[in-house]
Amino acid sequence: MALMLRRGKKPSPEVSLWQDAWRRLRRNRLAVLGGLVIIALGLAAAFADAIAPYHYTKANFLHAYEFPNRDFPLGTDPLGRDMLSRLIYGARVSMLVGFVAQLMVVSIGVPIGALAGYYGGTVDLLIMRGVDVMYAFPRLLFVILIMAMLGAGLLNIFIAIGLTGWVNIARLTRAQILALKAQEFSEGARAVGASGPRVLCRHLLPNALSPIIVAVTFGIPEAIFTEAALSFIGVGINPPTASWGQMVGEYQQYILSYWYLCVFPSAAIAVTMLSFTFVGDGVRDALDPKLRD
Amino acid sequence: MMFYLIRRILWLIPTLLAMALVTFLVMHATPGSPLEPEGGNNPLSPAEQNNLAAKYGLDRPLWAQFGVFLVNAMQGDFGHSYVYKTRTVAEILGDAFPVSLRLGAMALVIATCLGVGLGVLAAVHQNSFWDYLSVTTAMVAVSIPNFVMAVFLILLFSFLIPVLPTGGWGGPRDWVLPTVTLALAPMAIIARYTRASMLEVIHADYIRTARAKGLTDTAVISKHVLKNAFIPVLTLLGPLFAAVGTGSFFVESIFRVPGMGRFFVISMTGRDYPMIMAVVLCYGVFLAVMNLLVDLLYGVLDPRIRVGAKG
Numbered sequence: 001m002a003l004m005l006r007r008g009k010k011p012s013p014e015v016s017l018w019q020d021a022w023r024r025l026r027r028n029r030l031a032v033l034g035g036l037v038i039i040a041l042g043l044a045a046a047f048a049d050a051i052a053p054y055h056y057t058k059a060n061f062l063h064a065y066e067f068p069n070r071d072f073p074l075g076t077d078p079l080g081r082d083m084l085s086r087l088i089y090g091a092r093v094s095m096l097v098g099f100v101a102q103l104m105v106v107s108i109g110v111p112i113g114a115l116a117g118y119y120g121g122t123v124d125l126l127i128m129r130g131v132d133v134m135y136a137f138p139r140l141l142f143v144i145l146i147m148a149m150l151g152a153g154l155l156n157i158f159i160a161i162g163l164t165g166w167v168n169i170a171r172l173t174r175a176q177i178l179a180l181k182a183q184e185f186s187e188g189a190r191a192v193g194a195s196g197p198r199v200l201c202r203h204l205l206p207n208a209l210s211p212i213i214v215a216v217t218f219g220i221p222e223a224i225f226t227e228a229a230l231s232f233i234g235v236g237i238n239p240p241t242a243s244w245g246q247m248v249g250e251y252q253q254y255i256l257s258y259w260y261l262c263v264f265p266s267a268a269i270a271v272t273m274l275s276f277t278f279v280g281d282g283v284r285d286a287l288d289p290k291l292r293d
Numbered sequence: 294m295m296f297y298l299i300r301r302i303l304w305l306i307p308t309l310l311a312m313a314l315v316t317f318l319v320m321h322a323t324p325g326s327p328l329e330p331e332g333g334n335n336p337l338s339p340a341e342q343n344n345l346a347a348k349y350g351l352d353r354p355l356w357a358q359f360g361v362f363l364v365n366a367m368q369g370d371f372g373h374s375y376v377y378k379t380r381t382v383a384e385i386l387g388d389a390f391p392v393s394l395r396l397g398a399m400a401l402v403i404a405t406c407l408g409v410g411l412g413v414l415a416a417v418h419q420n421s422f423w424d425y426l427s428v429t430t431a432m433v434a435v436s437i438p439n440f441v442m443a444v445f446l447i448l449l450f451s452f453l454i455p456v457l458p459t460g461g462w463g464g465p466r467d468w469v470l471p472t473v474t475l476a477l478a479p480m481a482i483i484a485r486y487t488r489a490s491m492l493e494v495i496h497a498d499y500i501r502t503a504r505a506k507g508l509t510d511t512a513v514i515s516k517h518v519l520k521n522a523f524i525p526v527l528t529l530l531g532p533l534f535a536a537v538g539t540g541s542f543f544v545e546s547i548f549r550v551p552g553m554g555r556f557f558v559i560s561m562t563g564r565d566y567p568m569i570m571a572v573v574l575c576y577g578v579f580l581a582v583m584n585l586l587v588d589l590l591y592g593v594l595d596p597r598i599r600v601g602a603k604g
Contacts, residue, residue, distance in 0.1 A: 132308065133311040133312060136308045136309075136312055136577055136580065137312060137573075137577065138538055138576050141557070141572075141576060144557075144558075145320070145569075146319060148323050148561050149320075149322050149323040149324075228440075228441075229438065229440070229542075229543065232440055232543060233543070233546065248440060248444060249440070252440075252447075255448065255452070255459070256452055259452060263444065263445075263448065266445065269441050270437045270441050273436040274432070274433065274437070276436070277435070277436035278432075
């Protein structure tokens with residue numbers, strides 16, 4: 001009772017790092033806008049069967065090369081397929097690649113980086129030499145090589161991006177673990193008898209999480225770009241599956257006569273990439289302890 | 294310094310060897326062979342195929358093929374292209390590399406000038422209209438893939454306002470669109486870094502001193518801020534070479550520029566082993582040398598940084 005009186009007003013609520021970050025993210029207008037666009041794209045991808053006016057493979061040779069009109073809001077392609085429907089189905093590929101490939105990157109990169117950072121020594125040396133070689137490769141060149149080996153297809157795109165993308169995350173995780181390992185709380189955990197894996201998983205990794213999250217948010221648009229680029233040069237998605245990059249690559253030859261064929265998928269890629277960049281910037285600022293209020 | 298340089302150059306050797314080995318293995322694990330790139334529709338009889346394989350050394354065990362490649366490559370001989378049968382790989386690269394190099398160099402020069410300009414403008418007028426404009430421009434330019442940007446630029450400058458050709462590599466008019474397309478992303482990255490690094494320097498004590506002794510704003514910015522702010526930007530040039538190098542794949546194919554990027558894609562689909570190896574190693578060496586140069590330059594420009602010092 002006396003305590004209540006002395007304080008006079010309600011104690012300010014305790015705010016965790018994540019609550020604070022979430023609050024700051026919501027205040028960032030560009031990030032919210034980007035997030036809404038991404039949610040809309042995700043919904044379109046999930047419910048493509050219900051939303052799309054036609055099926056993405058449905059050809060109609062009587063309506064080939066049609067400019068946007070009432071029946072085909074974004075026109076039709078050289079086979080008479082509805083562009084709007086193909087764009088909606090294309091969101092599926094982009095969204096899947098963005099999230100699944102990034103999941104693969106994290107599940108390869110984080111354990112490798114954590115092991116290298118925590119155990120050090122020969123393991124670390126070997127891993128880091130491997131990482132150096134991977135860095136010497138121009139990234140896209142390597143992805144194209146692997147895609148040529150595996151053949152086109154969605155699953156292979158996940159694998160190719162996973163195999164080449166883990167390097168960054170591994171490096172980042174290793175640096176974080178190295179820095180955290182030397183701090184008192186980790187020594188304390190070891191002193192009270194926690195085992196190596198327990199210290200790593202329960203004490204170090206949770207503290208290394210925010211830079212990893214930032215890297216992942218920027219990794220998603222990069223993966224989407226990689227898929228679009230691969231499909232653009234014809235080693236990504238197998239037709240007739242709809243992919244935005246593949247459409248841009250295929251239709252850029254018609255750009256002066258049937259401009260809309262190329263412009264709509266280009267715009268779709270541009271809007272998606274921008275939205276993810278907005279969210280990425282927002283997440284980075286929100287998790288930056290220097291900007292905390 | 295000398296020791297550092299030698300060590301860096303020596304490190305190049307195992308790195309390049311590993312790159313060559315990985316490329317070689319991946320390439321040979323790729324289904325399809327240079328003798329029958331189109332699978333079943335091969336017009337050659339088995340006997341003829343065997344002859345061809347013997348001619349190119351493809352009948353030998355893999356380790357021997359790799360060894361032969363290494364020995365020849367060290368003498369600058371990358372063999373004959375399997376796709377362009379009358380030309381050696383070295384000849385093709387000799388034609389294509391200068392084109393890519395010129396495109397890349399022009400793009401980087403434009404990117405650096407515009408990028409630094411935008412960054413300085415934004416930092417000097419922090420939180421003003423100019424700041425927001427340049428930050429937004431940078432954000433858009435960095436997040437939109439260059440082949441998408443190419444589509445919009447072609448539409449704008451070849452279709453709506455027909456002033457520039459859609460492709461080719463004949464004269465200066467052809468160079469404009471590919472160069473600009475390729476320059477946009479690096480420009481944005483440079484602008485972001487310049488802005489951040491300028492803002493940091495502007496608040497430093499020695500800048501306050503410079504102002505306190507009565508220098509004009511222009512003098513402070515040009516003599517004191519820019520010089521110091523540009524150093525971190527310089528480190529970017531290494532990764533930017535890589536971005537421009539691989540970015541030119543798409544730009545070259547859209548604008549029909551006869552550079553390296555086009556040959557790489559053609560050689561991949563044709564299983565042109567000698568070409569693939571040569572192109573990958575070419576990029577690898579180029580990137581490594583550029584990174585080394587940037588590191589050295591870094592030490593020259595900023596005496597506070599001792600290249601090769603521990604820590």
